[in-house]
Amino acid sequence: MNDDWRAFAEEVIGRAKKAGATYADVRIHPEDRFEEVGVEDGNVVNVGSGVSSGFGCRVLYSGAWGFYATDQLDKAEIPRVVDRAIANARVNAVTRKYPVELLPIRDDERGREYIYASPYKIDPFSIPVDEKVKLLLAADKAMTEAGQRIFRRDSGVESMRFRKILLTTDDVFADQTFTRVGANVSAMAQRDPLDPDKQTCSHPSHFPSVMQKGWEAILDFDLVGNAGRIAAEADMFLDAPETPSGIRDIILMPEPNNLHSTHETVHGFEGDRVDDKEWSLAGGSVLSLVLGEIGEFKFGSEAVNIIADSLTDGGVGTFACDDEGVPAKKTVLVEHGIWKSLLVSRESAVGLNKKIGRPYFTEASGAMRAAGYSAFPLIRMNNISMLPGDMPYEEMLDRVPVGTIRFGNNKSWSIDPYRRDFQFGSEAGWEKVRRNGQAVWEPRRNPIYRGDNIKQFFRNCVTPADKNSAMLLGVGNCGKGSPTQTMATGHCTPPTWFKNIKVDSARAK
Template sequence: MDRRKFLKLAGVGAGGIMLPVYGVPVSAAQLAGNGMDVGQKKVLADVVLNTARKAGASYTDVRIGRYLNQYVLTREKNVENIVNTESFGAGIRVIANGTWGFAATNDLTPDGIARAARQAVAVARANAKYQSEPVQLAPVKGVGEVSWQTPIQKNAIQVPISEKVDYLMEVNNSALNAGASFVNSALYLVNEQKYFASSDGSYIDQDVHRLWAPMQVTAVDKKSGAFKTRDGLSTPVGLGYEYLDGREEDKLHGQTTLYKDSYDMVEDAQLAAEQAKAKLSAKSIEPGKYDLVLEPLHLRLTIHESVGHPLELDRVLGYEANFAGTSFATLDKWRSGKFKYGSDKVNFFADRTQPGSLGAVGYDDEGVKAKRWDLVKDGVLVNYQATRDQVHMIDQKESHGCSYADSWSSVQFQRMPNVSLAPGKEKYSVKDMIRDVEKGIYILGRGSYSIDQQRYNFQFGGQLFYEIKNGEIVGQVEDVAYQSNTQEFWNSCSAICDESDYRLGGTFFDGKGQPSQVSAVSHGCATTRFDKINVINTKRKIS
């Protein structure tokens, strides 16, 4: 199965996005079955390493991957689709003559994988004719044979399909009984079984799990024909099915307890229907300057677009200019050591070790151990996100562990880690924050957005909007979007709630690169206030 052969499904919410699903259709039973034994993977990996070395490679890594997807989509009383796919193969990357070469194969026999290794070296030699300077890899010490698994309580793919369908039907009925006219709900389950080996001496076996439970609820005014929607307020997570069933097993004491990071989709469906109906009669916002109180599931998208992407080093260097833009956060700003990305309260950090996050792994796709590092400290730009062959460009000697490929057939490259805003250090709740606002808007959930190619000028909407006057919420409003630029916006940050309000939000399908790849990433923050931001009315007037 090559990467050009894949399915696409219409998504739920977020504008009906198209979701790529790589692999061949399999049964649910096959999906839940065991893959290749780790010992067999090591034998094949050694074939690659030895073959590439003999062919002239100075460095080699191989990723043997089994990528599993299960999507369950429903609408009202019906199941729209159930998709199970499996993709299995190996990607081989080498350096020969100072230049990268890559080849991939799904022929996982010793002969097949050896042919791919020789092909990767041949590609590198051909590329070397056009290389201006040799690849410089930051050193990574081999870790030997190690393994890592997402710390899940319940493997979502192994939960019976009937149980998942029954759950989504309960979700839909909850919305319909609360007055919704239409409702879509879905489960997206991903399991990446990845084995990485390199000539540095690493043999790393990882089992990565992710889950997303989106929905969209619509309320229609039958008299006028007007309608409003409210998407679910869940977030994609690096967790198992316990995120939805709300229970975890205490193996030490033999008890079952409430899981702290659970999401009640049934309850949210009821609230979504009620709030979508309320939107129909909510007053339209008056444009002007407002203090914005932004909750985490909303602010995570603003972080993603205005902080996560512009601090990707390849974007800063112009490698993404042809497709997804560049970055305003250029090297001269970082080298000055004085560039004010935000106010003194703003501290951004990258972290691929956060439990429950989409970007959590033990090691990246170059065998670099996951870690945490600062990007913006006390408002000042201090670092970027970089891979082994990039860090020398910013005078650093250790990779940040930001390499990722969405498939065994894709070459790994720099991808965003979890990028988060640190919570405030002093005790400060959402109620405290609202009480301190005279004229403002409280915004919840992700909405539409737009940002320029340098990740500087932007506009963001949301799911729910509440007007604040003299320290109190006075009612729901509609047709809200705010406009700013990245530096002005983050320098207007005046308050951040404490750690008790800190939550992760995320995206399952963050696109980048040519050919395009998708990755999953989370962003954490607490509710945050921004002063005197320009708010516009998005309502279209018909003349």
């Protein structure tokens, strides 16, 4: 903790109070640092790094929000930043339909101090760029040697560290430093340049997977060891039969299950979307249509349990408190299939309670985060998990019926503006078939599945596998807001069995 930064923050808050703000917070970023390295087809195509710093002030004045930020970390900037935030609030107050109200924080949360730093074993910024390049070139070579018809090879690693200092008019102070890393490798195969069918396989996911850890997470990904595997699989899938069309049982492996069950779907559990206050990037939420049934609505089968937990070890959504001073916590979103809660801010909790007609939300979820000092905090997913069941994964493979399709890493998604009707496609598929009296899994290409999140898909969940097969990964490019903010969100699911799902090939005629 730097006492000078605390004094800086106190001066910002003091000026905001004196100007008449009924609530204010300031976020100071002394230094945001990033580094990324990329290799494509044996060539180093990206070595980038950068630093930034600044501070932003958010005020509630005359019943409206105002915000302003600067990249100049200078006390001389404080009057201008606060005054501009107040001026912006005055403008917003003219056009607002109703005054902003905030749910009070608990008495035991006022005046709290939070100090947090991401735990890691190996500082990613201590690894020389040359060593990172060598790692990616070795992965590229492994893909070249393993796949006969690979025509595109990509690999990359990234590191980020930022320190965020928060002070609010509730006397909540936080000094948090976050370190995260990300990486992936991918291989694309094609029979010949005129064939439109291309097969891509990736590891650990289709886009770079991010973790709130150090370089040890990159080593755990084993990029070189998996590069050869994915190249061989991409080549193999060129000759695999197309995925059959029909109603089948399916198994979603952790990576596609993370994206569907705990990312794209849980955007619809964000309180501002349910309150019809947020429609950016794929719209609102079907849950707004059944808001009065919260606490009773049957969202899924009894096997479905979904939580938001900003205390998850290694998750990129882990922190001590959010950007409005609410402490990290676990929120149960779905319990034994029943819709229980939402991700709510202090503001959205008040609005939703009015719509529900009773004080259903008694505290905020601790889910308000901004993409940086220059961004306004939004309700964001932290670490979203589908809790595991009791069935070992190997037993699941044995028990699912012949004809079941197993879906690997996601590569495409489409979802309607209410997060209800969807179609997801995977890089790899496998069908359970019987050969010579034995059940085996055979590759199928271009697999897709589609359905209805509310009336069918989650209600058709048979069971997640047990905790031994669950996988925690992070999405580093989750977008929301206008202008768009990019945020990292954590997701953890095991392989999960669903029954009676519509499957097809993306290239079905």
